[in-house]
Amino acid sequence: MNTNLIHSRRSLKMIKLILLLFLLKKCSGFDLDDVEYEKMPPLFALDDYDRCLLYNGTYCVIRTDLSAEPGNELMTMIKNYTKSSRVKHYDHSYLNKGICVTSTCRDYIGDKDVNSQSDIQDILDACENQTIYDKYGLQAKVTKIFYCDTAETKVDKKDLLDWIVLGVIALIVFINVAATMYDSTLDEKKVANLSFGIKMLLCFSMARNWKYLVAPPNEDPKMNKLQGIDFVRTAASFMMVLGHVNWIYTMGFVDNPHDFERSYNLMHFQVIYNGMIVVQIFFVISGFLLVYNLESSEKNRPSVKDMPKIIINRFCRLAPPMAVVIALNATWARFLSTGPLWKLYVSSMVHDCRKWWWSHLLFVNNYLIENKYCTVQTWHTAADTQVFLVAILLYFLVKPRARTLVVGLVFLIGMILPMLHIYFQDLDAQMLKTPEMLRSLDDPNRYPYVFSHNNICCYLLGMVTAYKLYRWEKQGVTFNGKIARIWSKMLVPVMILCFLTGNFFHEEDYRTPLWIRMLWQGTHRLFLGFPMASLLVSMVMGVDNLIQDIMKWPVFKITGKLTYSVFLLHETFTPLIAGSKSNLEHFAYFNLLIYQCGIVVLTYILSVPFYLMVEASVTQLVRLLLVKERPVLSPADPDHTKKNVEYNRKADKIEENGSIILNGNELNDNVLNELLDKAVREETKKTS
Known part of the structure; x- marks a missing residue:
């Protein structure tokens, strides 16, 4: 026994020595004064x-x-x-x-x-x-x-496409203003007898869309449990904007590049440089909400026949808002300013948007590596849509008994494919925001990062979490123990620490062994995925009421609904600000925060009219076209209320379970459902 103990201690000392030598070797690079x-x-x-x-x-x-x-x-x-x-x-x-x-x-x-x-x-x-x-x-x-x-070529000349886009934007604004003005003239009697065409027009009423935006949280216990997701969306969006704002400096033309190089040794910058992993939060949330909604609607669950509607619903809601942003980036964005770097950054965006716009609207832009500058953040839109299609195929076409095996195999494939990129292309263990990568935006390590087949694991993890959670709820399982409460309080710090894990590969002159890079590339996304899945379980189970109360603050309900608009709009400011510089920028953390706060505030301000006039309008219009009109039943019918409720549930099953969950933004019309439910309750009171 003593001999084994001695050997164990010696082995432990040897491991510590090896780690120490390894760390010293990794720090063997040099810096200049x-x-x-x-x-x-x-x-x-x-x-x-x-x-x-x-x-x-x-x-x-x-x-x-x-x-x-x-x-x-x-x-x-x-x-x-x-x-x-x-x-x-x-x-x-x-x-x-x-x-x-x-x-x-x-x-x-x-x-x-x-x-x-x-x-x-x-x-x-x-x-x-x-x-x-x-x-x-x-x-x-x-x-x-x-x-x-030269003075003559300083500003581009306007072409036909510019005027076409301007006309379309003017038409959108006109329709919204007209719909809002007409809506203000309606009373209850007129609302009850509207034609289908008028209902289509009222989808663009900014007054109605504003009510949807600021409506109170859903009283449905199932949806109430998920209110904390809006906080997660908002926090993750803030982190996403911070990472993109950093490009204003890292794309070059700073007067203190030495300070920027040294910033890789500072923890508060390391969180930003390793922040690309934040998108895995959105993948987990997307998979979770999809399956949780499906499992929670047992009586009105969509079938295989509803899949085309679900896919069309998703495409029609995502594509139009994105098309508006891409159209503006491809045309009028280039006339907003001028400067020595304007054509370097902004004209590149304009060129790529004019050439590759179709790939964004077909959600395949993440596989076109030549498209480097046009709304670069929408690679996640494409990847999320591609994974969504795989997810609904797995859910609807695979029998429940075989679902565990098939999902497990797809999960395993999702871990192996990123490893093969490392093996065949000799890439880094993960996408690293190196100065040269940010200077040129041309790095082969970027491509595995944006491919959907490399991001499917966290989506599947969210699906499995929702499936197990729903089963636990039905079985009455609770997590109220001391360990569960401690783990719940640790989740946010653990997720923050996940952003520092990439520092292991910020090597100097040392090249990490191939097998380590392969293993890391295949698994590191799950390091953030598992804590995020645990947070969702804690949220639904109500493990920590204090944290839940903070996350359910009503303002996050609004910012959560604006997530997709913020996602589409914020990245446009990066090339505009970088291109408008007339002098070398000074890199400093305080300056970075100033830009961050300014862009966040400006983006949220602009996202409100964008949401009211484009995103929410499209959401209501798609709902009107895909969901049949609710029949008007006589209050004298004894089953009047019950039939209304059942119809609403049946009509909303495609809407709810086929919801678009992109960038953490569940774009289904829960607010409209809330208003319908409220109307049914009021009608029930009158009848009784």
Whole structure:
């Protein structure tokens, strides 16, 4: 016994030693002090754009590659520093600049024509090479001219598509205003005898949609248990916006890139850089709500015949709001401002939206890797829709007895496929927000992150959680023990810690072994998925009433309904702000928070009219078209109330169980159901 104890202690000491050596090896990269860092040419530079064009100058945004003769100490230092951390350091062997050619490079123009592509290349090559050689002793070559602006080409000319989109937006606004004004003239008698066409028009009434938005929480006990989901949606949306706002700095053109590189060692930034995993929260919620609604409606459960309606319902509700945002990004967004970087960031978005708009509306844009700039956040819209289709096929077509086996196999496949990406493509263990990835938005590690087949596990986890939870509720199972309450209080901190797990792979000069990267890629999404599933169980079971009361604060009901609008709108601000910069930005955590708060507030403000005029209007219109009109029954009928209630349930079964749950936003019309139920209760009182 003593011998075994001694061996166990020795083994423990050996494990600790191995971990210590491993961590030391991972920290073997080096950093430069500020004095040494300043010896390198600055990564970014911007001449005065407005002054350049004011005097009829030519302004070009370029990429300059550096080189030197063998043995050059500065070039050696640049290469060593760049290679010492491929995750935390920029590639300092090339520079990004905005240059006023007619001012900075006027000595190299001579008799050359600045409007000629070949001449401007020669001018910039000579100018950059001589300037950098004189100051740093390095050779320079302009390898890419992104674009050159003059006073005449500063602003794009409007085309036919711009005016078509403007006409459509004006028509949407006109219909909403007309519907709202007409709605204000109606009384109870007129409301009871409306034609189908008028009912379609009233779907666009902003007054009615506002009532839906601010309506009190549902009194249905089943829905009341899920009110905390609105808090989770809001918190996750805030985290999502924070991660995207960070791109304003990380896409480049900052005056302190060294501070940005060092920020990878600070915990409050590490949460942001590892924040891509936050989307798994939405996948878990989506799968959970889908199955929980289906299981909770045993008497009126949709069948296989209802699948086409469910799919059409989802498409018709998601696509129109997205189409409006993409149309604006493809047209009028480019006229909102100008600047030296406007065409670099905003025109790229416009180009991709005009080329790839159809892929977003067909929900396949996440598999088109060339589409890098157009509403990049909607990869999740596509992935969620693709996984949703798989989920309803599993639910409706697989017999209950075989469902466990089939779901288990699909779950296993969902873990293996990400591993195969690592094996065949030699990728990182997870998508890492490296400076170079954010600088170019071109990184092969991004693609496994957005593919739906790599994100199916958390969706299935949400489905299984809902299925088991509903069974526990029917069996009277409760989780009121001390351990359950402690675990419930720990869930939020545990989920926050999950955002720090990616730090393990912020290696310096060490390449993580292939088998570790494969294992991590296949499982790391579940590290956040399991706590999120536990939070849903705790929420429905009422394990911790204090936390539940906080999460059920009524304001989160409103922000939860706005989640999809916020999701669609917020990312537009990132290229607009980054493109409107006229000077180098200063990277600092306080500045980041200022941008974060400003964009969050502005997005929520804009999301309200967007929700009222587009999203909610489309929701009501789709409901009207897909759900048959409720028959008017005589109050003299003794079964009047019962028939109304039964019809509402039957009519809503497609609506509720086929709900669109995207980005954590359950887009089914629960508020309208609440109003119908309330009307039935009032009518019952009158009859009695």
